[in-house]
Amino acid sequence: MKLLNDLDLEGVFLRTNRKVESGYKEAIIHKNQNFYYEKSAIMNETNQLQRRLKLRHVVAIGIAYMSPFAVFDTFGIASKVSSGHVPAAYIVVFIAILFTAMSYGKLVKKYPTAGSVYTYTKNILNPYLGIIVGWLTFIAYLALPMVNALLAKIYLSSVLPEVPGWIWIVGLIVVISILNIFGVELAASLNMIVVSFQFIVVVLFIYLNVRSILKGHEHFINLNELFPSGMEFFSIFPGAALLALSFIGFDAITTLSEETIEPKKTIPKAIIIVCSIGGIFFFTVTYFMQSLFPDVSVFHNIEGASPQIAYTIGGNLFLSIFTAGALFSVFASGLAAQVSASRMLYAMGRDNVLPNRFFGYLHPKFNSPVPNILFIGLLALSALFLDLTLATSLIDVGAFTAFSFVNICVITNYFRSKKPRSFGFTFGNLIGPLIGLCFIIYLWSNLNFESILFGFIWGLLGVLYLIISTGFFKKEPPKIDFEELEL
Known part of the structure; x- marks a missing residue:
């Protein structure tokens, strides 16, 4: 040789x-x-991410990240904002977010790597801009474990108020960190089990809803009642903006591209499946909830409407089962969020955007980025000092940044492409992404000032880091032509 x-x-x-x-x-x-x-x-194969995930694993992680039980947490507020038309609001947001999902599918075929939107922006728009977008997007991946830890504290403290709340936060973060260290395949398998349990709880929830509707001689929402008429139709859009974050999860699975078998085929398919399951799931659940309770003003606390509904339709026994489902949802979402965040940091470390020795390291036995997992776990402990509102606003900033630039990247590729401008090509690569981008801009306009301010400060810190690490932009970040690497 x-x-x-x-x-x-x-x-x-x-x-x-x-x-x-x-x-x-x-x-x-x-x-x-x-x-x-x-x-x-x-590098030896043991020192790079290995392809072990199949379609079912990726879909399970995406659904877990999406946290299906969020539909219950937001129902009361969404019903008030949309004037009792939550199912219609979900239809609108599903159609709108589907265009962004298709943009992700197109880009992951071109760059099937762990970096997701960071990789896409770096290679299509600008290497420096890619780093900033990756920096802003990471805040969403970081905030979701915080949100799940805070939700675990809220749920468990209501059941066991004598136990200090910080124990639940630390306990959840420690458990999901340990499980993630043992590899993505274990995390994916656990998520499949937990997601299955959540769907069983939801099926039972729907059954009890239907029984209560028939028993109380209520009627199911018909097609004419589904959407408001006249000018009231526009009341759906504020509700749609509120519910858009329910679909976060399909984008996170793009960070698993390097660990997925046949990523160019599997990841785009998984994105559409996760999005579609979410849309059908959210619409179905809220359809029966809204049919049983067309006016949520009957509840003393609309933010806690879902537990009250669970108690009304099934008593204390079902309320206990429902609470268990919510806890499983929090656990699965936290597990999936840490998987995604650690892979994005790994991609940036491998590219020497972050210190390679730490962030680009993979454990030789577990094939997992152990330093990144521990690092994210430590950062997630900041949930001990944050409230749920602030943590949620961090997700908004990161998610909307990612969604915006994914659509922009596809649009940019359209103008650079030398392919014939057929209607199908133009719709899929220009019109569709433009529709998706317009909806994301609308979501940006609905963010509160505190969220935008924090996002600006976080982005400014990223710019300062980039200036220092590149010597005032004299050193160009590494740019890899991924199409030349073995896929």
């Missing part, structure tokens, strides 16, 4: 992805129109 310095570099480029005897892989890095061999790209 010949050593690298005995090979013709031009021949190496033409034989990209050639496997050598030791199992190592070669990658050709394109920079400034020159091809050179990067030593850090030569």
Whole structure:
């Protein structure tokens, strides 16, 4: 076997992805129109993310990240905001968010790697901008474990008020961190079990709703009542803006591309499946809830309307089962969120945007980015000092940033593409992403001032880090042509 310095570099480029005897892989890095061999790209398979996830695993993680039980937490407020038309609001937000989901599907086919929107923006728009977008997006991945820890505290403290609340926060973060260290396949399998339990609880919830409607001689919402008429139709949109975050989760699975078998085929399919399951799930649950309680003003606390509904239709026994489902939802969402966040940090560490030795490290046995998992766990402990409102606003900023730039990247690709401008191509790569982007801009306009201010401060810190790490933009961030790497 010949050593690298005995090979013709031009021949190496033409034989990209050639496997050598030791199992190592070669990658050709394109920079400034020159091809050179990067030593850090030569790695043993045990030192890079391994493809183990199948479609069912990815879908389970996406649904868990989406946290289906959020539909219960938001029903009361959403019903008030939408004037009792929550199912219609979910239809609107599902259609709108589907365009962004399709944009993710297009980009993951081009860049099936762990970096998600950070990778897309870096390679399509600008390397520096990609880092800032990745920085802003990361705040959502970081905030979700905080939110889940806070929700666990709220749920469990209501059942066991004598136990200090901080124990539930620390306990959840420690458990999900340990489980994630043992590898993504274990996390995915656990999520499949937990998600299945949640769906069983929901089926029981719907059955009890239907029984109560029939027993109380109420009527199911018909097609004419589903959408408000006249000018009242526009009351749906504030509700849709509130409910848009229910669909966060389909985007997170793009960070699993490097650990998924046939990612160019599996991830886009999983994105549409997760989005569709979410849309059907949210509409179905709220349809029966709204049919039973068309006016949520009957509840003393509309923010806690769902537990009151659970008690009304099934008594204390079902309320206990319902609470268990909510806790399982929090656990699964926290597990999935940490998986996604650790993979995004790994991608940035591997690219030397963050210190490679720490953030780009993979455990040789578990094939998981252990330092990143521990780092995210430590940051999530800030939930001990934050409230639910602030933590939720962080998710808004990160998610809307990611959604915006994914659509912008697809639109940019449309104008760069040399393919014939057929109607189907134009709709899928220009009109659809524009519709998705307009809806996200509308969501931005509904954010409160505190959220925007915090997002601005967080983004400014990212800019300062970028200035320091690149010597006032004199050093260009590494840019890898992923299409040349083995997929």
